[in-house]
Structure formats: C-alpha cells, structure tokens
Amino acid sequence: MKPILFRSPLLHRNFVHARHQFIDLVRSSPGGKVIALVGPTNAGKSLIVKSLLRTLDNDLRPIGPATIPLVHLDIATSNDGRISPKHLTVKLLKAVKHPLFEHDGEMDERDYYRPSRGRDEGSMRVALEAALDYRNTVLVVLDEAHHLTHTKNHELRSNVLQSIKCLCAINRTLVLIGGYELAYQGLFDSAHFAGRLACIELPPYAADRGDLEEWDRILKFCSKYVSLSPRSLLLDNADLLLEATNGSFGLLEKALWFARSISNDGLITKSTLRAGFPTQAEHAKIRLDIQAGQRALESFRPCEVMPATSFSKSTRRQKPFQRKPNRVLPTYPEVASE
Numbered sequence: 001m002k003p004i005l006f007r008s009p010l011l012h013r014n015f016v017h018a019r020h021q022f023i024d025l026v027r028s029s030p031g032g033k034v035i036a037l038v039g040p041t042n043a044g045k046s047l048i049v050k051s052l053l054r055t056l057d058n059d060l061r062p063i064g065p066a067t068i069p070l071v072h073l074d075i076a077t078s079n080d081g082r083i084s085p086k087h088l089t090v091k092l093l094k095a096v097k098h099p100l101f102e103h104d105g106e107m108d109e110r111d112y113y114r115p116s117r118g119r120d121e122g123s124m125r126v127a128l129e130a131a132l133d134y135r136n137t138v139l140v141v142l143d144e145a146h147h148l149t150h151t152k153n154h155e156l157r158s159n160v161l162q163s164i165k166c167l168c169a170i171n172r173t174l175v176l177i178g179g180y181e182l183a184y185q186g187l188f189d190s191a192h193f194a195g196r197l198a199c200i201e202l203p204p205y206a207a208d209r210g211d212l213e214e215w216d217r218i219l220k221f222c223s224k225y226v227s228l229s230p231r232s233l234l235l236d237n238a239d240l241l242l243e244a245t246n247g248s249f250g251l252l253e254k255a256l257w258f259a260r261s262i263s264n265d266g267l268i269t270k271s272t273l274r275a276g277f278p279t280q281a282e283h284a285k286i287r288l289d290i291q292a293g294q295r296a297l298e299s300f301r302p303c304e305v306m307p308a309t310s311f312s313k314s315t316r317r318q319k320p321f322q323r324k325p326n327r328v329l330p331t332y333p334e335v336a337s338e
C-alpha cells in the first residue's frame with residue numbers, strides 16, 4: 001500500500017512491531033520453515049514486504065550468474081476468481097527462469113522452442129523442484145497469498161497446498177503474506193505446515209487503553225498534514241474514527257484522503273469527514289474478516305501444556321536385567337557436522 005497522505009509510511013506501533021518481528025524471523029530462518037504475515041486489508045503488509053525485499057537484497061548475494069536466491073511472486077486467481085494449481089506452478093517456473101517456461105505468455109513466445117510433451121501438472125512440479133535446487137533458491141516469497149484459499153472446495157484447496165509444498169525444503173523457507181483468510185480458510189490445517197509454521201499478525205487497533213493512546217498519537221500526527229475545522233476534529237472524533245475504520249491505519253488514511261478530495265482541498269469538517277467513511281457493507285465485511293481471522297489465530301498461540309503424570313519409584317518400570325540403570329551420559333552429545 002503506497003502512502004497517500006504522507007511522503008513515507010507512518011511508523012505507528014503495530015506496523016513497526018510486526019515489521020521488526022517478521023523481518024528478523026525471515027532473516028534468521030535456517031530453512032524448512034513456513035513464515036506467514038497476516039492482517040486486515042490496508043494494514044501495511046505490502047509495505048513490510050517491500051522493506052523485507054530491500055533487506056534481503058543486501059543479505060542474499062548470488063554466488064553465480066545462474067543463482068536466484070530469492071523468488072518473489074504476487075499470487076493471483078486465474079479461473080473465475082479461483083486459484084489454479086497449474087497456473088501457480090507456471091508462474092513459479094517463470095519466476096525461476098526455467099528455459100522451457102520462461103517465455104510463456106510473452107509477446108515473442110512463438111520465437112522460442114515449446115515442447116509438445118511435459119506440460120502436465122506432475123511434470124511441471126518435478127521441473128519446478130529441480131529448478132529451485134539448480135537456482136540455489138533459499139527464499140520463496142508469495143504476496144497476496146490469501147488468494148491461495150480461493151478454491152471451489154476444500155479438496156481443491158488441499159491440492160493447492162500440496163502444489164506449494166516443494167517451496168519449503170530443508171534449505172529453503174516459504175514466506176506467505178496475505179489477509180486473515182490465510183488463517184480462517186484452513187490453509188494451515190495440513191500437518192506439513194503446522195509443524196513448520198511461524199505466524200506474525202499485523203493487527204488493527206482495538207478499544208483498549210494501550211491501543212487508544214497510540215490511536216490518539218496517530219490522529220495528532222495526521223492533524224498536522226490535513227486542513228481541519230476545528231483543528232481538534234480528529235481527536236474529538238477519535239472513538240468514531242476507530243469504529244468506522246475498524247482500527248486500520250490504512251482505512252483511516254483512505255477516509256482522510258477521500259474527505260479532503262470531496263472538500264476540494266479545503267477545510268475538512270465533520271460532515272465531509274463522515275462522508276469519507278467506508279460504506280456500511282464495506283465496514284461490516286472488514287469487521288467480520290478481522291473477527292474471523294483473530295479467532296483462527298488463537299490456534300497459533302502458545303499451547304497450555306499440563307505436566308506429565310509422575311510415577312513413584314515403586315511403580316516405575318525398569319529395564320530387564322538392570323536393577324538401577326545409569327541415566328548419565330558417558331560424554332556430552334555432539335552436534336552433527338553435516
């Protein structure tokens with residue numbers, strides 16, 4: 001999301017906290033992990049992606065002309081607003097510049113050799129896995145990843161999940177950025193992801209004390225860049241703005257931009273401010289998305305583990321032919337050199 005009122009992104013608390021956590025997690029990933037960033041619409045996820053890519057460009061240096069250490073792809077639907085596994089695979093093959101798929105869809109596509117066989121989905125997935133290994137790709141970043149959940153049924157969604165399984169390997173990290181649909185549409189129901197997943201939320205602001213203080217600070221900052229009548233208009237209507245925008249800074253910025261436009265770059269009054277609010281249908285849809293997403297994210301919170309049942313010495317079983325086994329290791333365990 002490009003800033004529309006300010007020259008650069010506003011570094012408010014939730015944005016800075018999520019960006020710091022997310023980028024540090026990606027940079028320290030040893031491979032074999034799935035790292036997800038989720039949040040509501042217009043929260044600033046795309047800005048965090050841009051910051052991540054700038055950071056990784058400095059970290060990941062190609063070791064040769066054929067190396068592509070980072071693959072970045074925006075996910076898009078292809079069939080009636082739904083995702084197609086084959087379409088996704090072709091896009092990934094183009095991103096890693098596979099010689100047989102690199103020119104698919106280009107204006108000069110007919111100038112290049114196109115084999116008549118090997119275009120089935122299974123062959124393409126094998127080609128993708130081989131290409132990722134050949135390119136020494138260590139990070140695959142999929143933006144707008146909530147589109148992965150846009151399928152006709154649950155079975156097809158599982159197929160899409162399987163199609164991106166090869167993107168997470170022992171030396172490769174899969175990074176997903178998208179809306180709350182990533183959580184509540186069941187993308188992570190698969191045990192393959194559950195054991196590898198680290199999920200970071202970029203949350204909206206809520207009506208608690210800490211959030212309200214930060215929300216007031218945001219409104220004070222915004223008041224310096226827009227013409228208001230009275231000057232305290234935003235702070236006077238802080239609770240109303242929090243409710244209307246569902247606590248999303250991006251929606252607040254959009255409302256102020258729209259109010260400034262319909263006031264012909266004049267003074268924004270309470271009536272023009274209210275005219276910039278989201279529609280009732282838009283507001284309700286975003287609210288339901290946030291509520292469903294945050295309920296789903298509860299499953300990613302640290303679990304409460306009860307201590308294991310202890311056994312008395314008289315009931316604890318011993319090894320055969322060993323009355324008092326020695327549990328002390330003769331030497332310290334060693335870390336594998338491989």
